[in-house]
Amino acid sequence: MTYYLNKNKQSTQSGSNYEIHKEICPYYYNYTDGNNFIRLGVYNNDFDALAAAKNRFPINAHEIDGCAHCCPSIHKK
Numbered sequence: 001m002t003y004y005l006n007k008n009k010q011s012t013q014s015g016s017n018y019e020i021h022k023e024i025c026p027y028y029y030n031y032t033d034g035n036n037f038i039r040l041g042v043y044n045n046d047f048d049a050l051a052a053a054k055n056r057f058p059i060n061a062h063e064i065d066g067c068a069h070c071c072p073s074i075h076k077k
């Protein structure tokens, strides 16, 4: 599965984080206008994708989480 990180910070209502999506997520493929997504790469599970995103963007590591829809296992409430 290919994972993507939304470069746009989400609103406070959804946790005020940068969210990770899978390629199959409607919140990814319905919002590809504007090139707001960074391709993280192919990972076997959400936890590996999250670790990779935090590695790549250590300054924002505490603000990265998963989309509630496609990556609930790494979604912060």
Ligand SMILES: [Zn+2]
Pocket: 020, 021, 022, 025, 026, 027, 028, 067, 068, 069, 070, 071
């Ligand atoms: Zn998603």
